Amino acid sequence: MFFWDPTFFLLIPAMLLAVYAQSKVQRAFAELSHVRARRGLSGAEVASTILRANGLATVEVEPQQGTLTDHYDPRVRRVRLSEPVYGGRSLAAVGVAAHEVGHALQHASGYMPLRFRHGLLGPAQLGSTLAWPLALIGLLMGSPKLLDIGIILFSGAVLFHVVTLPVELNASRRALTQLVSTGVLAPDEIPGARKVLQAAALTYIAAAAVAVMNLLRLLILRQSRD
Numbered sequence: 001m002f003f004w005d006p007t008f009f010l011l012i013p014a015m016l017l018a019v020y021a022q023s024k025v026q027r028a029f030a031e032l033s034h035v036r037a038r039r040g041l042s043g044a045e046v047a048s049t050i051l052r053a054n055g056l057a058t059v060e061v062e063p064q065q066g067t068l069t070d071h072y073d074p075r076v077r078r079v080r081l082s083e084p085v086y087g088g089r090s091l092a093a094v095g096v097a098a099h100e101v102g103h104a105l106q107h108a109s110g111y112m113p114l115r116f117r118h119g120l121l122g123p124a125q126l127g128s129t130l131a132w133p134l135a136l137i138g139l140l141m142g143s144p145k146l147l148d149i150g151i152i153l154f155s156g157a158v159l160f161h162v163v164t165l166p167v168e169l170n171a172s173r174r175a176l177t178q179l180v181s182t183g184v185l186a187p188d189e190i191p192g193a194r195k196v197l198q199a200a201a202l203t204y205i206a207a208a209a210v211a212v213m214n215l216l217r218l219l220i221l222r223q224s225r226d
Helices: 006-032 043-053 091-109 112-141 144-181 187-224
Strands: 060-064 071-073 078-082
Touching: 006 091, 006 187, 043 060, 043 078, 043 091, 043 144, 071 091, 078 091, 091 112, 091 144, 091 187, 112 144, 112 187, 144 187
Parallel strands: 060 078
Antiparallel strands: 071 078
16 A cells, blocks of 8 residues: 555654654653743743833734644734643743744744745645645556646645744744843753753654655655656
8 A cells, every 4th residue: 555655664763753752842841841930920921021022012922722732823923822831830831932932033023934934834734735645646546747746745845844943943042042131031940941942843853854754755656657
């Protein structure tokens, strides 16, 4: 079967990395969720503090259902924090909240990789939805054209994952800088926030690795049809 052809073994290292990364971020968040930041600000208060300090008081901060569902929506200029982060007063909550504000700072400064990623969102979603069905049909029907279309569509999704890496790493750097400059965290508390953000960054690296390996699989399968 297509999903269990020999090229599937290319995915194994990337999938193991993805499992490890997800486990690491969950452990880091759980561990540092029990370490209360000394100033005692909630994630929502931290986000608002950093936004105001950077002249972005009009950016709204609102709660989001779920766990680790935190994100910044550039379309409506809102920082959405998961419930444990929004009301949490731990180093984990503070770090995640500051990271999402980092994206708002990117948006305000016209950070090009963020704009590029946002522009890729639609094509990436389309590619993720249609690429594999088209590729599978192309393989089963012996249609190189359909397989080529699937590869092109999936390339957009891969590019989205690759561009996401510098965007997320830059947001974390901005977050750590702001946590110090605004006095939200003392210097000796920064390593705890950094630990959470580094664990989260690994999940983006793993996602990009899985996407790249899947694209490589498609290219190998396409080559084998020539």
